Amino acid sequence: MKGVLLVNLGSPESPTAKDVKPYLDEFLMDKYVIDVPYLLRAFLVRGIIMRKRPEAAAHAYQKIWWKEGSPLMVLSERMHKKVQPLTDIPVSLAMRYGSMSIEKGLQELHDQGVTEVLLFPLYPQYAMASTLTILVLAEEIRKKKFPQMKFTDVPAFYNKPDYIKTLANSMKKHLNGFEYDKLVFSYHGIPERHVRKTDKTKSHKKFVTNEMCCEVGTPQAEFCYRTHCYETTRLVVEQLGIPKDKYCVTFQSRLAGDKWLQPYTDVEINNMPAKGIKKIAVVTPAFVTDCLETLEEIAMRAKEDFEANGGEDFMAIPCLNDDDEWCETVGNWINTWTK
Known part of the structure; x- marks a missing residue:
């Protein structure tokens, strides 16, 4: 059975320094984001950047936070809800960083009997700090937790x-x-x-x-x-x-x-x-x-x-978010893959 995993960036649980700190740590300690040896990365992130960044980032998040939660999360979920009815196969949503993890998304698909997954990084242009880190982590999780699953990756769609x-x-x-x-x-x-x-x-x-x-x-x-x-x-x-x-x-x-x-x-x-x-x-x-x-x-x-x-x-100018035409485009790509 086929299924789809849409993957976006992620967000802190709340716009507080307490919740922003672990999110930033996970993000900045990613070797595909700050691509230096582990000890140097840990020194830069945990010894320097994390001293002031969580407070500053929390203040920035507070300026944009919605009553429903993080705009990125809310908008991603709205998009997901619009895309699911456009196809007959299960579609799950995950984030590279934060609690809505890729592992949880794959588990959700696995529980529905999915064995073939269309892995869909929601980034038009390819970059190691966005697309590649998603693909690498998903493959690591697949090998450890879901060895029977088969992945097909959606390539960068910058020129489609x-x-x-x-x-x-x-x-x-x-x-x-x-x-x-x-x-x-x-x-x-x-x-x-x-x-x-x-x-x-x-x-x-x-x-x-x-x-x-x-x-x-x-x-x-x-x-x-x-x-x-x-x-x-x-x-x-x-x-x-x-x-x-x-x-x-x-x-x-x-x-x-x-x-x-x-x-x-x-x-x-x-x-x-x-x-x-x-x-x-x-x-x-x-x-x-x-x-x-x-x-x-x-x-x-x-x-x-x-x-x-x-x-x-x-x-x-707003991003595509849950624009109807964008959701239809994603739905069409999914349905083309299922044929």
């Missing part, structure tokens, strides 16, 4: 026509005539070395700002997060007919000490008003579900900084 159409339609709906000077495609940032580490050809080219580093369709591009981001952008602006001078690609959420993908979202947005760019819209296509990085970092902090620097109008 129906995803691009769905994203473009959602953006168009939310923009609804909003006259922007610049449309910012803000993707989650990762260290440059992550891109090189996922390149199985070990021949990755030099990064050039505002240029794609790999040619789509080549072995180098298969797992290149940066290329995936630029290609998603190219396909969406082509679908919407957006002129080249009306949009840009940036990367957000970096940590100090490493060279991360550039240009940086906060730097670019803060400099825009001085260049006469007073009205902007920001879309975050690395996420299919609104979360701390989209609701607090972009919709709140980036907006405040933009306006403080002389900006006039700022629109944060």
